[in-house]
Each structure stands twice: as C-alpha cells, then as structure tokens.
Amino acid sequence: MAGRIVVGVDGSEPSLKALKWAAGQAALTGGSLQTVISWEYPASWATLMPGAAPEFDPERLAKQILDESIDQTLTPGEAAAVTRTVVGGNAPQALLDAARGAALLVVGDRGYSGFKAAMLGSVSSHVTQHAPCPVVVVRGGGGD
Template identity: 60%
Template sequence: MGRIVVGVDGSEPSIKALHWAVRQAELTGDTVEAVNSWEYPATSWASMMPGVPEDFDPQAVATIALTEVLEEALGVEGAAAVSMVIVIGSPAQALLDRAKGANLLVVGARGHTGFKATLLGSVSLHVAQHAPCPVTVVRD
C-alpha cells in the first residue's frame, strides 16, 4: 500500500484532482494525503489590514479551510479517510517535498494563483517537471 499526494487549495480544479485521487486510491489501495500550503509573505499583509486580530493564526485558518473543503467534497466520512497536511511555503515546493516516497502526485490544471494566463497553472507545470514520482494533472 502506498500514498497518493494531492494538492488541494479549494479551487474547482483542485477539488476535481481530489476526487480523481480518491477514486485512484480506491483502485490501488493507496492512502490519500491532501496538501495545502500558505506562505508568510501573503499572510503577513493580514497583520497590516484593519480588523485582523493580532492573534491571527494562518496555520489554524488553513487547517479549518482544508477540513471544510474535504468535508464538502467528500462528506465527513470520506474526509476522515484523507490525511491532511498543511505546509508553510510555496505550493509547488510543498507538493514536491510531500511527493518524496509517494506513488503518485495529483494536481489540478489550475488553482488559486495570481497568474492564470498559462495553459497549465504554474504549480502544475512546476511539479510535472520536477516531481520525484509520477504526476497526474487533472484537467476539465
């Protein structure tokens, strides 16, 4: 039994990738690990915004958000069968690091990124080029 890593940022393409990964895991007997990441530069702006509490915890917010996405996409029981990993850092690097030793890395064709003009998203393109395991890019 192995492990399938899937990038989940809450976007529709990442939810499709999650569903694909879960179906693949049912066929292979692998476990599914949903990975979400956040970076300090993006969240550090939150401390400068009015109304954001000083005790703002981006790790806790990311954990709650990923839990909600998994439960909405897979139901409570389905979500409970998926391991959650929240990583500080760039999404592409977080996925590459988690993919070490995995049987498969699954990503959506595009996610929540600032630049959406490319055919493949920057994360999916990067992991497809550098992953230490096979990669599946789930497209519409």
C-alpha cells in the same frame, strides 16, 4: 499499484476536482490518500497588513480550507481515511517534499494564483517538471 497518493488542495475548483480524482484512484488501487495545503506570509506582510487582527493565523485558515474542501468533496468514509497535511512554505516545494516516496502526485491544472489564462498553473507546471514520482494534472471543465 497501491501506495500513497498525494494531492494538492487549495480550495479552488480545480483542486477539488483533483481531490475527487485522487480519492477515486486511491480506492481503485488500495492506496492511501494524503492531502496537502501550504501557506506562507507574503514578503511584505508587515507593510501590506499593518492593521491585521493579531489573532489572524494563516496556518489555521489553511487547515480550515483543507477541512472544508475534504468535507464538501469526499464521502464521510473517504474523508475519515485521508491524511491531512498543512505546511508552512510555498506550494510547489510543499508538494514536492510530500511526494517523496509517494506512488503518485495529483494536482489541479490551476489554483488560486490569478493567472486564469495560463494552460497550466505555476504550481502544476513546476511539479510536473520536478516531482520524484508520476504526476497527474486534473484538468478543469471546458468553461473554466
């Protein structure tokens, strides 16, 4: 089953495992690989970070995290073939939007949300319920 495989990446270990798995699946099926990272300003951005440097750019930071994640996880040949998508907005919706028309959506079991005790993270839980295509949730290791 060739087609576009979308994978969510946030730099967390589970997302890097999902990226590696998705790259292997793309190689097996002849599919293309699209990585997606999202960013958004917190609702209280102005009050939480009044002294933030004016050059702080969350979109640029997200792109840097995505590039570093791809470069450290994939071979140079795999990395060169990846479509890199940086989206302003919340992660679940960014992934659902990217998954329209995709053959598969791949996510890690949890990312940088702070709820380590959860069996599934909020993003993986949401996309498994609402995705327009099949979803694979790549589980972390036993000690995660």
